[in-house]
Amino acid sequence: MPTPEILLDLDHVTLRWPNGLSALGPIDAALEAGRLTAIVGPSGCGKSTLLRIVAGLLAPTSGRVAWRGREPMRPAFVFQDPTLMPWASVADNVALPLRLAGRSRRQSHAAVQPWIERVGLSGFERARPHELSGGMRMRASLARALATDPNLLLLDEPFAALDELTRFRLNDELLAWAAGGPTILFVTHSVFEAVYLADRVLVLSARPGRLVADHAIEAPPTRARDWRASADYARQCGELSRRLEAAAEAA
Amino acid sequence: MRAARDWIAPALLVLALLGAWEAWVRIAEVPQYLVPAPSLVATTLWTNLDSLLPSWWFTIRITVGALALAAVGGALIACAFALSRTLERALLPVAIVLQVTPIVAIAPLVLIYLDDTTAALLLCAWIVAFFPVLSNTLAGLRAVEPGLRELFALHRARPWQRLRWLLLPTAVPYFMAGLRIAGGLALIGAVVAEFAAGAAGRETGLASRILEASFRTEIPRMYAALALVSLTGIAIYGLFAAIDRWWISKWSGRGLEGIATAKA
Ligand SMILES: Nc1ncnc2c1ncn2[C@@H]1O[C@H](COP(=O)(O)OP(=O)(O)OP(=O)(O)O)[C@@H](O)[C@H]1O
Ligand SMILES: [Mg+2]
Numbered sequence: 213m214p215t216p217e218i219l220l221d222l223d224h225v226t227l228r229w230p231n232g233l234s235a236l237g238p239i240d241a242a243l244e245a246g247r248l249t250a251i252v253g254p255s256g257c258g259k260s261t262l263l264r265i266v267a268g269l270l271a272p273t274s275g276r277v278a279w280r281g282r283e284p285m286r287p288a289f290v291f292q293d294p295t296l297m298p299w300a301s302v303a304d305n306v307a308l309p310l311r312l313a314g315r316s317r318r319q320s321h322a323a324v325q326p327w328i329e330r331v332g333l334s335g336f337e338r339a340r341p342h343e344l345s346g347g348m349r350m351r352a353s354l355a356r357a358l359a360t361d362p363n364l365l366l367l368d369e370p371f372a373a374l375d376e377l378t379r380f381r382l383n384d385e386l387l388a389w390a391a392g393g394p395t396i397l398f399v400t401h402s403v404f405e406a407v408y409l410a411d412r413v414l415v416l417s418a419r420p421g422r423l424v425a426d427h428a429i430e431a432p433p434t435r436a437r438d439w440r441a442s443a444d445y446a447r448q449c450g451e452l453s454r455r456l457e458a459a460a461e462a463a
Numbered sequence: 464m465r466a467a468r469d470w471i472a473p474a475l476l477v478l479a480l481l482g483a484w485e486a487w488v489r490i491a492e493v494p495q496y497l498v499p500a501p502s503l504v505a506t507t508l509w510t511n512l513d514s515l516l517p518s519w520w521f522t523i524r525i526t527v528g529a530l531a532l533a534a535v536g537g538a539l540i541a542c543a544f545a546l547s548r549t550l551e552r553a554l555l556p557v558a559i560v561l562q563v564t565p566i567v568a569i570a571p572l573v574l575i576y577l578d579d580t581t582a583a584l585l586l587c588a589w590i591v592a593f594f595p596v597l598s599n600t601l602a603g604l605r606a607v608e609p610g611l612r613e614l615f616a617l618h619r620a621r622p623w624q625r626l627r628w629l630l631l632p633t634a635v636p637y638f639m640a641g642l643r644i645a646g647g648l649a650l651i652g653a654v655v656a657e658f659a660a661g662a663a664g665r666e667t668g669l670a671s672r673i674l675e676a677s678f679r680t681e682i683p684r685m686y687a688a689l690a691l692v693s694l695t696g697i698a699i700y701g702l703f704a705a706i707d708r709w710w711i712s713k714w715s716g717r718g719l720e721g722i723a724t725a726k727a
Contacts, residue, residue: 268617291610295608299632300632309614312618313618
């Protein structure tokens with residue numbers, strides 16, 4: 213097997229907030245192109261902060277984030293909150309990144325329509341965010357990210373607010389979509405979700421978050437519902453759980 | 464209907480107060496040159512309509528004109544301040560000085576410097592009205608949700624895109640709240656400045672009618688003109704409250720409670 217292409221290098225990245233609180237690191241890690249990497253760790257350990265640093269929204273206090281992709285970085289971010297514009301319709305919200313890229317309203321609406329359908333929001337194109345449930349808002353936020361055709365997709369607990377059925381369905385959707393090759397960095401609180409989705413799980417310690425385990429997931433070539441029920445899946449979840457517990461104690 | 468129920472209680476209260484006033488004036492036999500009965504004020508209003516209506520129209524024109532200029536000027540200055548901290552540091556003190564100095568103290572100067580009385584009145588009313596629009600709009604432009612700011616940064620929004628699709632929509636409800644305060648202030652500015660001007664010029668407003676009536680101690684006529692000023696103020700307030708409610712419910716489902724209002 214050829215060594216996978218590195219898309220992004222985290223080189224001794226740390227973050228300290230202006231108030232002196234040390235939030236993260238030092239972290240050294242390399243993201244492999246086309247793979248889905250999950251990040252798990254105790255609440256407040258700096259997972260969202262790490263995602264922001266990777267996206268370039270936050271400069272690390274020390275260390276370096278190096279993009280090694282052949283084409284320039286086209287990031288999309290699903291924030292922990294839906295971050296929708298309250299004055300705009302679902303369609304306008306989902307189409308925003310395309311409009312910022314210079315496409316017309318009509319073009320961008322046509323382009324996002326399939327994504328609105330895929331996240332199960334057809335019929336709500338003209339609704340305002342306040343007319344949606346929390347889960348629906350999150351799905352709109354997801355559609356907005358996917359519609360930009362990113363080469364780096366950053367997801368911060370995107371499914372945490374969803375019911376389990378929708379969550380499972382979107383898990384499978386994400387896998388199907390990810391098979392196309394974009395690199396995904398996925399923060400989750402759920403060990404089960406991490407094992408189901410990820411090729412690799414980075415386990416962070418309690419704040420300031422440091423990498424305490426780099427855990428590979430061994431999955432069948434195509435993951436599907438019945439894998440969720442298998443003994444193999446349960447075993448890997450148990451293993452990851454133990455690593456997470458150890459991480460929470462390693463402060 | 465909810466709207467009807469909302470109206471009935473205050474309307475009844477006003478009627479009761481007017482009734483009590485009327486009864487008091489009649490029973491205690493208060494002379495009409497001290498306090499006229501509401502019924503007398505109403506008939507005076509009716510018989511003097513010929514002189515009061517044009518004055519009312521004049522006051523309304525000054526008020527609405529000043530308010531329109533305050534809306535445009537306040538919003539534009541706020542945008543300029545939001546784009547440049549330096550500009551804000553340089554000019555905000557001037558705006559504050561204009562705001563905290565009583566308009567009665569400024570009006571005589573304005574009237575000296577400007578030959579055209581109508582322009583001077585307009586400027587005075589504008590001076591009192593623009594500040595709440597400015598300060599509210601500025602607060603709105605700065606109230607952008609951090610998450611949305613990050614989203615726009617991530618997708619490399621250009622400054623004008625950020626202004627048009629993020630800052631301005633965020634500021635709209637704040638701007639409306641400022642406008643609601645400015646409406647009442649523009650009326651006050653228009654009336655006060657006219658008092659300072661005295662009954663000069665061909666076209667004059669309600670303040671001049673009040674001054675005239677006071678020179679001739681025609682108390683019922685003073686009350687009649689005063690009633691028109693109050694009605695105008697109430698109408699302006701009601702109009703903006705209605706626009707606000709309609710706009711905000713349509714716009715975001717967000718109530719007014721969530722929006723900070725910088726008081727004048
Ligand atoms: N703007 C900020 N200023 C100061 N401290 C902050 C700021 N934002 C976050 N923090 C702190 O940084 C730490 C990491 O925050 P972060 O949001 O990255 O955690 P997280 O791992 O995503 O947590 P969760 O799983 O609960 O979402 C937290 O302890 C938080 O208190
Ligand atoms: Mg987080």
